[in-house]
Amino acid sequence: GENVEQHPSTLSVQEGDSAVIKCTYSDSASNYFPWYKQELGKRPQLIIDIRSNVGEKKDQRIAVTLNKTAKHFSLHITETQPEDSAVYFCAANNDMRFGAGTRLTVKP
Amino acid sequence: GAVVSQHPSWVICKSGTSVKIECRSLDFQATTMFWYRQFPKQSLMLMATSNEGSKATYEQGVEKDKFLINHASLTLSTLTVTSAHPEDSSFYICSASTGDWSYEQYFGPGTRLTVT
Numbered sequence: 755g756e757n758v759e760q761h762p763s764t765l766s767v768q769e770g771d772s773a774v775i776k777c778t779y780s781d782s783a784s785n786y787f788p789w790y791k792q793e794l795g796k797r798p799q800l801i802i803d804i805r806s807n808v809g810e811k812k813d814q815r816i817a818v819t820l821n822k823t824a825k826h827f828s829l830h831i832t833e834t835q836p837e838d839s840a841v842y843f844c845a846a847n848n849d850m851r852f853g854a855g856t857r858l859t860v861k862p
Numbered sequence: 863g864a865v866v867s868q869h870p871s872w873v874i875c876k877s878g879t880s881v882k883i884e885c886r887s888l889d890f891q892a893t894t895m896f897w898y899r900q901f902p903k904q905s906l907m908l909m910a911t912s913n914e915g916s917k918a919t920y921e922q923g924v925e926k927d928k929f930l931i932n933h934a935s936l937t938l939s940t941l942t943v944t945s946a947h948p949e950d951s952s953f954y955i956c957s958a959s960t961g962d963w964s965y966e967q968y969f970g971p972g973t974r975l976t977v978t
Binding site for chain 1: 906911955962970971
């Protein structure tokens with residue numbers, strides 16, 4: 755299978771700012787796109803997901819947008835807080851792969 | 863919510879021995895379980911997909927004879943690392959799903975394997 759590409763690998767923002775992480779996928783048949791948050795030493799936790807029949811989904815400070823034509827999707831975190839600091843992984847189901855991860859640091 | 867457990871949480875073994883890791887879905891039936899390994903500061907690398915009652919599907923480059931996977935019931939999958947070597951030292955995480963990869967995966971807490 756092909757890899758899901760994720761950018762950036764590291765991201766540092768000031769508390770209160772927004773953070774955006776982007777992923778691209780290769781298989782146009784993919785129809786499920788989850789985002790996971792992994793804190794140091796802990797298991798990945800699903801934070802939001804989107805299916806291909808929807809272009810955007812929002813849950814409080816977190817949103818995901820999907821562009822099927824371009825085969826990319828993005829995670830948006832607004833009003834970031836120090837507890838948002840973690841590694842975030844995207845995935846696309848038909849590619850059966852996780853992105854390389856983005857280490858987000860929110861500075862107080 | 864759905865809970866997945868893994869046992870043991872950490873294990874140290876000598877080179878050449880075999881180690882078995884269990885993954886259990888505690889409050890739901892897992893049609894599919896996935897096994898990953900994760901090196902420090904790296905992403906989750908899918909090793910294999912296991913469906914209850916059938917043989918596991920291994921990813922390219924993963925030795926099926928070295929990493930034996932058994933999914934004997936809808937709540938239990940096991941990964942056995944046979945003839946372990948130091949390079950097998952890693953963090954192994956399982957996940958369970960009520961369907962295929964299009965469904966949410968619930969991750970176990972992981973098992974840290976150290977081979978000396």
